[in-house]
Amino acid sequence: MEMWLDPSNASIRPLDGIGQSFEHRGPDDHDRSLYNWYLAQMYRMLDHICLPISPGYLAYLAKIASGDLPLQEKVSMLFLEMAHYYQPWLISSLNQLDGMQETGAEFSTELFRRIAPQVCASFRLIHCAEVFRSPVFGRATPIRGEELVQFVDHCLREGMLPSVLQALGMFLFDAQHFQPSDYDDMVLPFLVQLPATLSNYGVSHDSAPDLIRALYQTCLSHYLQVYVGPQPVAPHSWAKPAVDCLYKKSRPEHDDCAECADLNDFLQDSEVHLSGWVVAPMEYTHIKDTIRAANSEVDCTETKKYRQKLVLKIQKSHSAFEGSLSSWETRREWAAQRLGQFDQPILREILGVTFDAIMNMQSIMTQQPPPLGHLCPWRILRNIAL
Missing domain, CATH: 3.30.1370 (Ribosomal Protein S8; Chain: A, domain 1)
Structure with missing residues (x-):
């Protein structure tokens, strides 16, 4: 029997409560047979599991497994299986596991060191399903930018700079495919905090200048194109379609x-x-x-x-043009606010000669035709003037 391993699953909630009891007070305070029964249920679920699994329960599994070597291996294999296909959930799980190190810290660290390079090597966020995201309208963002920053911070703490650069390269590869909804929650928060995160571990953005510059140039230019869009072109004629009598x-x-x-x-x-x-x-x-x-x-x-x-x-x-122009102006003002959240001196160093063009949004500004003014405002029909 396959089972969705998610905390909302009613069949798992009793196990969840028992596991937390052992977790806080240890199996010696309880009947040994109950503890063995609990471990047996965990084994059974891991042998008949239907991916994907929610990030919170993945982290919880790893935490419980810290006291049982065979269970640790099963959890490790589960994490490895998800490393190539479910990176957003796995990153969220590793982040939550990072905050649980008071229990099973050794296994948590070992698991992260084993899994993180695999995640970075196949860092394809846009190709992952979005089962556990709950979008209000339309498509869900794969993962929040703050979670990516936390993951990068953990990698750097473990001395995995090459893996981080590899992940950034994969992020750059996907940059042209990000959707407008991905930028506010994922891409921009990640790029805003990335230089400071690197600096905290003595890593300058000059460590890989070509990669970092290409990453920022591509993401920000694509953001302006897909979110703000080109400036609507003003009409150059008053001609309108004929009507049907x-x-x-x-x-x-x-x-x-x-x-x-x-x-x-x-x-x-x-x-x-x-x-x-x-x-x-x-x-x-x-x-x-x-x-x-x-x-x-x-x-x-x-x-x-x-x-x-x-x-x-x-x-x-020209009400259609005026409406589209008003909407475009609103998006442009919002984009200007988001770009203003970056550390401007550091962003100028990263972008180089393209800084002014991106900040002034030159790529989306269109050459406007001359205004329609100075036209005869009145046409006299049927011998009457207003």
């Missing part, structure tokens, strides 16, 4: 009515964006319904009455 829809054999023909002439004029019309009330209703049905960027309002007719103001807009 609602009368013609009900009577296909007829041409557009006179009002819709005039309206389409105005809409397709690339230089005029505002027009004054005098129409009968029925024509006003028809024009307004036609514009609404077309869902176009045109507004039609009544301004005043003229004898027995209505005076209309029909105005084109």
Whole structure:
């Protein structure tokens, strides 16, 4: 029988409680047969396990196994099996195990030294499933940046600088494939804290300048492209798509009515964006319904009455462009705040000549056409001026 080894599994909770009792007071304070039964259940689950396993329970397994050599070997093999396929969970497990060293510190250290190089050698975070992440919207981030920093810190503490550089190389390899949602929680927090983490162990970012520079240049440039995106280009024409006359829809054999023909002439004029019309009330209703049905960027309002007719103001807009520009400005301001969290002198040293271009976001700024101003704002139709 396969079993998902997760603390939320009801069949495991009793074992969890028994294990914690032994963990805190030791098996000598309990009936030996109960302790043997508990170990037997652990063996059974490890022999019939269905990956993946939650990080917290992986760390807990390793902690319990510290007093039993055969169980230690089974747990070690389980960690090794996950090293190539479930790096985010395994990194989280090793981080949690690092905080449990008051029990089984020797086994925890040995396990980390055995597993960490394997994790660094196949450091492919984006190819891992995301079963134990709970995204609010859409895709989940594989792992938080703070957890990556903690893992790197532990590696450096154990003298594994070559493995860390190998992991950074793999991180760089994946950089072009990160999703926008990965940056706020994973990539940027990791890059912000990485120089200080290296410095804590006497390692300068100049230890591998080409790798570190390429890592920061690639990740930050890709962040600007996929999260902020290119600046929307302002329209260079007032021309709008023609509308379909609602009368013609009900009577296909007829041409557009006179009002819709005039309206389409105005809409397709690339230089005029505002027009004054005098129409009968029925024509006003028809024009307004036609514009609404077309869902176009045109507004039609009544301004005043003229004898027995209505005076209309029909105005084109660029609401779609204005909306996309506003959204882009919001993302750009947020990205500027995130880039401002870096230590600027250190980031300048790392990026070199590309620092100003990245900080000024030159790669996403587009050449804007000249403004549409100085166009004739009014078009006189049907001999009336507003």
